[in-house]
Amino acid sequence: MCNRDGYGVNGKDVHENIVDTFYSGWHDQFFHGMITDVLPEERDAVLCFNQELIDSSKGMLAPMDPATVKYQTLAGSHTNQGHRQLYIKIIHTRYIHK
Numbered sequence: 001m002c003n004r005d006g007y008g009v010n011g012k013d014v015h016e017n018i019v020d021t022f023y024s025g026w027h028d029q030f031f032h033g034m035i036t037d038v039l040p041e042e043r044d045a046v047l048c049f050n051q052e053l054i055d056s057s058k059g060m061l062a063p064m065d066p067a068t069v070k071y072q073t074l075a076g077s078h079t080n081q082g083h084r085q086l087y088i089k090i091i092h093t094r095y096i097h098k
Contacts (some may be wrong), residue, residue, distance in 0.1 A: 001045065001046065001049045008049065008050070008053045008077075009053055009061060009077050009078055009081050010057075010078075011057040011058070011059075011060025011061045012060065013078050014060065014061065014078050014081045014082050014085065015060060015082075017078045017079060017082050018082045018085070018086070021079070021082065031076060031079060032075060032076065033073060033075055033076025033079065033080060034073065034074040034075040034076065035071040035072065035073050035074065036071065036072055036074055037070065037071060037072075038069055038070060038071060038072050043069075046069070046072055047064075047066050047069060050064055050069075050072075051064060051066075059090075061081060061085075062081060062084040062085045062087075062088055062090055063088075
């Protein structure tokens with residue numbers, strides 16, 4: 001929630017990341033993701049923040065099952081979201097900004 005001044009994950013950016021990864025290929029050495037536990041005292045705020053992002057994404061972000069959330073990303077959030085979309089087979093929409 002505090003990362004990127006509260007920006008969170010943007011569906012358009014996630015889909016652009018998917019396209020970039022598809023064309024350039026996946027290289028483990030270039031991914032530097034970072035996660036942290038969701039602390040019990042922060043859980044409600046984290047879930048609410050992420051649900052608001054999902055709800056406002058117009059279907060561009062993968063849904064979340066609150067019962068399974070244990071970690072939150074500090075780095076690699078867009079890549080993680082892209083992998084979640086591919087895993088649950090969300091239709092990829094290539095968004096071209098004009």
